Amino acid sequence: MKAALGGLFLTCLTAIAVADESPVGFYASTLPDTDNDRALEMIVWYPSATTAIAQMIADDVVFVGNAAVRNAPPIAGEHPLVVLSHGYRGNWGNQTWLASALAHRGYIVAAVNHPGTTTHDRSPQAAAQLWQRPADLRRVIDAVTTQPEKFGLVAKRRVAVVGHSLGGWTALEIAGARFDPDRFAQDCKVHPQLSSCTVYGQINPVRSPESKAALAADWRDERITAVVTLDLGLSRGLTDASLAALPVPTLVIAAGVPSDDLPAQLESANLAKRLPAVSSRYIEISDASHFSFLSMCKPGAQALLEEDVPGDGIICQDGENGRPREVIQQQITSLIAEFLAQPPGSQEAHTHLLPEWQLIEDERDD
Numbered sequence: 001m002k003a004a005l006g007g008l009f010l011t012c013l014t015a016i017a018v019a020d021e022s023p024v025g026f027y028a029s030t031l032p033d034t035d036n037d038r039a040l041e042m043i044v045w046y047p048s049a050t051t052a053i054a055q056m057i058a059d060d061v062v063f064v065g066n067a068a069v070r071n072a073p074p075i076a077g078e079h080p081l082v083v084l085s086h087g088y089r090g091n092w093g094n095q096t097w098l099a100s101a102l103a104h105r106g107y108i109v110a111a112v113n114h115p116g117t118t119t120h121d122r123s124p125q126a127a128a129q130l131w132q133r134p135a136d137l138r139r140v141i142d143a144v145t146t147q148p149e150k151f152g153l154v155a156k157r158r159v160a161v162v163g164h165s166l167g168g169w170t171a172l173e174i175a176g177a178r179f180d181p182d183r184f185a186q187d188c189k190v191h192p193q194l195s196s197c198t199v200y201g202q203i204n205p206v207r208s209p210e211s212k213a214a215l216a217a218d219w220r221d222e223r224i225t226a227v228v229t230l231d232l233g234l235s236r237g238l239t240d241a242s243l244a245a246l247p248v249p250t251l252v253i254a255a256g257v258p259s260d261d262l263p264a265q266l267e268s269a270n271l272a273k274r275l276p277a278v279s280s281r282y283i284e285i286s287d288a289s290h291f292s293f294l295s296m297c298k299p300g301a302q303a304l305l306e307e308d309v310p311g312d313g314i315i316c317q318d319g320e321n322g323r324p325r326e327v328i329q330q331q332i333t334s335l336i337a338e339f340l341a342q343p344p345g346s347q348e349a350h351t352h353l354l355p356e357w358q359l360i361e362d363e364r365d366d
Helices: 092-104 124-128 133-147 166-175 181-190 195-203 210-215 240-244 268-275 300-308 313-314 323-341 347-352
Strands: 013-018 023-032 040-046 052-056 065-070 080-083 108-113 153-164 225-231 250-255 280-285
Touching: 023 133, 040 092, 040 133, 052 240, 065 092, 065 300, 080 092, 092 108, 092 124, 092 153, 092 323, 133 153, 133 166, 153 166, 166 210, 166 225, 181 240, 181 300, 225 323, 240 268, 240 300, 250 268, 268 280, 280 323, 300 313
Parallel strands: 023 065, 080 108, 080 153, 153 225, 225 250, 250 280
Antiparallel strands: 013 052, 023 040, 040 108, 052 065
């Protein structure tokens, strides 16, 4: 949510060969859109039995990438699908660590760059169409489910969405949550310090009665069967009624490192209290920062970022005296994988996801 999510999220594909016992496939393409001039850059990771040499994906001077084989043949059979949504001014490369880990566990994982709110496309006009973000995910699901020869067959009733920051809001929207622009505007008068309010003001999505109606519309895709939010923002504008009636199980993961502009208590924890208790779970990771959900930084990356734009080094910071980002992300991956492994409709099974070494907030008081 900071300026740190600006122009330094490089997504180079290097030709470095890496050893991997069972590499996953990687496919990059562009989804055309002749009607709305909103072409989408889509990336898909998927299980593969290829024996080809893998290369590093999204590996650059700042971030550590992950190994995959481009355009590899998929493994036969059905696989659950996970769609990733990045944060404001982020990109598909931000969660390659999660995409790779889930693909190794048998998932097809698709990510997309949302026009206007991504690193290399900050078109104000595209950004203002905030309601297009859940529509982007619908198009990705359409593309993956109709091309089993490229990615594998998507299992029925096994489509989940995982979103970080603004991507968490996007995930909830496509699952059935509704946004009230008036509610959010009033809330920002009470909490003007929140990054959500700052970003919303920059995007300015309510520019006409038509855009306001589009933002408040129902963008649910009934194919979605589970949602995971990672330190989300903009949640305070979601209506109580739509959250209380959210039809899919939801895992809310928050960064526990204190933050003035994106405090867990006002965003993720507040959201969790308004979700159905029987089908949702809230987990707060005490040594995770908002940027712990981005790829690991390479040695010296923080200094490089600070030299380029003072303040951007925060991207590489986690909690003081906490665990390395790699360890935090292993925990997050395990939590998500266990949550998604539950059969649809078995919401009660989510209550056992809580390790003793984790800070937990799960109060449902008003």
